[in-house]
Amino acid sequence: MRRVRVFLMALVLVFALGGCARRPDPAPQPDRSVVVGFSQLGAESSWRIANTASMVDAADKYGFALMMENANQKQELQIKSIRNFIASRVDVIVFSPIVETGWDNVLNEAREAGIPVILMDRMIENADEGLYTAYVGADFYQEGRRAGEYLVKKADALEAVHMNIVEISGTIDSTPMRDRRRGFLDVIGEDTRFTVIASVSGDFLRSKGEECMSELLSRFGAEGIDVVYSHNDSMTLGALDVLDRQGVRPGKDILLISVDGEKEAVQALKDGRVNCVVQCTPALGGSVMALVQGLVNGRSIPKISHPVESAFSDLDDPAGPEPEGF
Ligand code: GYE
Numbered sequence: 001m002r003r004v005r006v007f008l009m010a011l012v013l014v015f016a017l018g019g020c021a022r023r024p025d026p027a028p029q030p031d032r033s034v035v036v037g038f039s040q041l042g043a044e045s046s047w048r049i050a051n052t053a054s055m056v057d058a059a060d061k062y063g064f065a066l067m068m069e070n071a072n073q074k075q076e077l078q079i080k081s082i083r084n085f086i087a088s089r090v091d092v093i094v095f096s097p098i099v100e101t102g103w104d105n106v107l108n109e110a111r112e113a114g115i116p117v118i119l120m121d122r123m124i125e126n127a128d129e130g131l132y133t134a135y136v137g138a139d140f141y142q143e144g145r146r147a148g149e150y151l152v153k154k155a156d157a158l159e160a161v162h163m164n165i166v167e168i169s170g171t172i173d174s175t176p177m178r179d180r181r182r183g184f185l186d187v188i189g190e191d192t193r194f195t196v197i198a199s200v201s202g203d204f205l206r207s208k209g210e211e212c213m214s215e216l217l218s219r220f221g222a223e224g225i226d227v228v229y230s231h232n233d234s235m236t237l238g239a240l241d242v243l244d245r246q247g248v249r250p251g252k253d254i255l256l257i258s259v260d261g262e263k264e265a266v267q268a269l270k271d272g273r274v275n276c277v278v279q280c281t282p283a284l285g286g287s288v289m290a291l292v293q294g295l296v297n298g299r300s301i302p303k304i305s306h307p308v309e310s311a312f313s314d315l316d317d318p319a320g321p322e323p324e325g326f
Contacts, residue, residue: 034064034296036289037085039095041122042073044204045234046262050326051121051282055094058285062293073098073171073203079106086113092292094118099173100125107131116295120288122175129303133295136287139306140176143278144183146311147229147257150276151184153315154255155193163226167199168212168239170231176280177201180231180259197224202235209235213242222248227255233265233277240273251275251314261312266325269312276313282326283307 036059040052052070059066067090071077075098085093086109093115097103103124108131110117116133123135155163165188170177181199188194198216202208209230216225222243230236236258243250250256251273258265259278268274287305294301312323 032063032065034062034092034292035088035090036064036066036292037081037088037090037093038066038068038120039078039081039085039093040068040070041078041096041098042071044073045206045232045260046264046326047232047234047260047280047282048204050262051096051284054283054285055120055288056285058289061286062289064289064292071098075099075102079103082106082110086110086115089113090115092116092118092295094120094288094292096121097124097175098122098171100175100178101173104128104131118288118291120284134291134301134303134305136284136291136305137307138176138280138309140179140280141183143176143259143280143309144180144185145187146183146278147180147259147276148184148187150257150278150311150313150315151188151194151227151229151255152191154275154313155191157315160193160226163194164220164224165194165196165227165229166216166220166225167196168202168209168216168228168230168235169199170201170204170235172201172203174204176259177231184229202230202238204232204234206234206238209238210242211238213239217242217246217248222246222253225254227257229257231259232280233258233260233262236274237264237268240268261323261325263325266312266323269314269323272314276311276315277323278311279309279323281307281309 038055043049069081093110119132119135121137200212202212228239236256240250248254256274257276258274259280261277261279265274265277269277291301
């Protein structure tokens with residue numbers, strides 16, 4: 001009996017020591033066999049450039065091979081890229097639809113080929129839910145509301161009786177353009193202190209923001225405009241250049257409300273040249289690749305994921321959190 005016990009103890013010891021001596025498992029090797037086809041819509045703004053970098057970094061971290069094509073703001077090129085990804089039999093397609101309509105045929109082709117599609121950043125209109133597997137991007141309607149809520153508070157603080165607003169919008173029929181407008185109007189709509197006197201599209205481009213601002217100033221004069229609501233920082237920075245040249249004091253003579261949170265705009269906010277920056281994060285790559293990993297592992301993934309965002313303005317408590325900018 002005693003001998004059996006000794007033998008068993010020895011056996012336990014051998015296993016225990018064996019366990020200690022075992023080398024740690026090697027670090028997981030990147031799975032380059034997973035191929036992600038990514039159609040980026042363009043390089044129109046700092047936001048877009050940071051977003052592309054975030055996708056490339058995250059794919060690298062997850063060890064996925066990224067087939068990336070940039071469409072230079074042309075929908076036909078995005079459709080061509082998606083067809084190319086289908087023909088190449090990628091594992092997952094990710095794309096940022098430049099506008100909301102016109103995707104049904106190509107997305108049906110992806111569905112027939114059995115390739116899941118993740119919409120990144122922008123949505124598609126009235127989509128048959130089966131045409132895409134998931135959406136990862138901002139809640140643009142809430143961003144628009146945050147812009148409107150800031151303006152209401154600012155008007156209260158200034159005891160403004162009436163304010164003329166001009167809107168410089170993003171790419172017509174894109175999700176951020178539609179929803180940033182809708183959210184903003186839903187907040188200020190019933191308030192008789194506000195009138196939107198013009199809405200022009202600057203296509204999210206700095207150069208067009210500049211053109212739009214010049215045109216608006218020549219149409220209404222600086223005295224005729226109290227507020228510029230610009231759908232992104234690039235266009236706001238273009239507008240600032242024009243205001244500077246024309247001797248109008250941005251942030252004082254005319255209030256500026258912007259969206260995104262790129263470094264230059266955050267600096268302009270700190271300098272009092274922009275009044276409010278609604279945050280929209282371009283860092284979506286990590287969430288997208290986590291979903292790709294989930295799909296590859298056969299897990300079910302959430303249909304809609306929004307990043308947590310806020311807004312920064314000249315009404316904030318100076319002791320509060322500092323915006324970082326990207
Ligand atoms: O605000 C703008 C970019 O779709 C959220 O597109 C994106 C927008 C962003 O060009 O700067």
